[in-house]
Amino acid sequence: MAKQTYVYSGTEWVPLASEVTNLTAYQTKALAQASNRNLIINGAMQVAQRGTSVTGITTSDYRTVDRFRFEPSSMGTWTMTTENDAPTGSGFRKSAKVLCTTADASPAAGDYIQLYQVIEGQNLQQVKKGTAAAEQLTVSFWVKSNVTGTYIVNLADNDNSREVSKSYTISSSGTWEYKTITFPADTTGAFDNDNNGSLVITWGLGAGSNYTTGSLQTTWGTNTAANRFVGQTNLASATNNYWQITGVQLEVGATATPFEFKPYAQDLAECQRYYYRNTPGNLNGNYCLAQVRSTTQVEPVIHFPVTMRTVPTSLEFSNLAILRAGISVTAITAATLPSDESTPNSAKIAATTNTSGASAGQVVTVQNNNSTAGYLAFSAEL
Numbered sequence: 001m002a003k004q005t006y007v008y009s010g011t012e013w014v015p016l017a018s019e020v021t022n023l024t025a026y027q028t029k030a031l032a033q034a035s036n037r038n039l040i041i042n043g044a045m046q047v048a049q050r051g052t053s054v055t056g057i058t059t060s061d062y063r064t065v066d067r068f069r070f071e072p073s074s075m076g077t078w079t080m081t082t083e084n085d086a087p088t089g090s091g092f093r094k095s096a097k098v099l100c101t102t103a104d105a106s107p108a109a110g111d112y113i114q115l116y117q118v119i120e121g122q123n124l125q126q127v128k129k130g131t132a133a134a135e136q137l138t139v140s141f142w143v144k145s146n147v148t149g150t151y152i153v154n155l156a157d158n159d160n161s162r163e164v165s166k167s168y169t170i171s172s173s174g175t176w177e178y179k180t181i182t183f184p185a186d187t188t189g190a191f192d193n194d195n196n197g198s199l200v201i202t203w204g205l206g207a208g209s210n211y212t213t214g215s216l217q218t219t220w221g222t223n224t225a226a227n228r229f230v231g232q233t234n235l236a237s238a239t240n241n242y243w244q245i246t247g248v249q250l251e252v253g254a255t256a257t258p259f260e261f262k263p264y265a266q267d268l269a270e271c272q273r274y275y276y277r278n279t280p281g282n283l284n285g286n287y288c289l290a291q292v293r294s295t296t297q298v299e300p301v302i303h304f305p306v307t308m309r310t311v312p313t314s315l316e317f318s319n320l321a322i323l324r325a326g327i328s329v330t331a332i333t334a335a336t337l338p339s340d341e342s343t344p345n346s347a348k349i350a351a352t353t354n355t356s357g358a359s360a361g362q363v364v365t366v367q368n369n370n371s372t373a374g375y376l377a378f379s380a381e382l
Contacts, residue, residue: 086142120194138250166182188220308345317332
């Protein structure tokens with residue numbers, strides 16, 4: 001199949017008609033807008049720093065693929081995985097999958113299930129929301145489920161407490177289907193121009209009556225819970241129900257353009273702005289250097305590969321130890337992240353370990369403990 005060429009008309013991307021031979025009117029804007037048009041990070045599901053499988057999920061958190069948060073609020077138990085499964089010939093090789101392991105066929109009124117991504121306000125200024133020139137937004141994605149029916153995608157403006165929802169249909173069980181949904185422009189309420197979360201795009205997977213008893217809000221308006229997921233299929237209705245997604249793109253305009261594939265290194269760097277996991281390439285690899293402060297504390301200092309969204313708000317670690325010249329490895333048993341000694345570019349950690357025999361000021365190495373794979377991770381997630 002021949003590839004379709006798209007050009008930017010000044011307000012949206014449109015297919016290039018065969019009779020158009022002079023692109024002078026389009027060239028400047030087309031070249032300026034051809035890259036970085038996807039507002040979604042990690043839409044190809046390539047990056048999964050936290051791992052590729054988590055079981056027993058009942059609460060909200062980032063689990064596998066970066067930037068996509070799964071939230072089953074009091075509605076069943078779930079497994080989330082990164083799958084080597086995608087539509088044949090699409091260019092995608094991975095997808096995010098949620099699988100129901102404990103069903104909830106009769107959810108309580110306030111229950112819901114959703115997958116979502118939060119987008120920084122300063123990445124949304126081209127939407128021109130809240131002005132007379134406000135733009136439409138179009139989301140496109142591939143989806144597969146064994147549960148056919150109606151599903152909802154919701155956009156929520158966190159800065160102005162406004163939202164809009166649109167539905168799509170999964171028609172064939174266990175079959176990859178391509179969906180495009182266009183949301184109207186909103187001339188009310190501008191996105192803040194900062195590094196906080198301004199827009200949330202949510203895929204509904206189940207909801208109780210608090211979110212389904214109104215009329216689906218297909219134009220922008222004040223947040224109304226009852227209008228959010230009207231008609232939503234209940235994916236939690238039986239065990240082994242599943243839903244998969246890949247190839248997610250959110251862009252300005254009324255037309256879904258071909259997916260913007262990025263080099264893996266670029267996808268990874270964009271994800272590391274929000275979450276960075278340091279894992280040495282081998283079991284004897286080093287994480288960073290640390291300075292001995294006392295007989296029980298060392299201060300590792302680590303520099304991030306990219307500037308994080310803000311000063312990291314949390315620290316995770318596993319199987320870390322220090323190595324001193326001529327002295328055996330000693331495990332790190334606790335670690336905290338003093339906020340006044342970290343920046344979006346680096347962090348100083350207060351780590352507890354046994355430094356008996358070492359002198360204050362001595363430099364030691366932080367490494368895996370007893371050749372057991374570990375990690376050191378920092379979060380600045382929205």
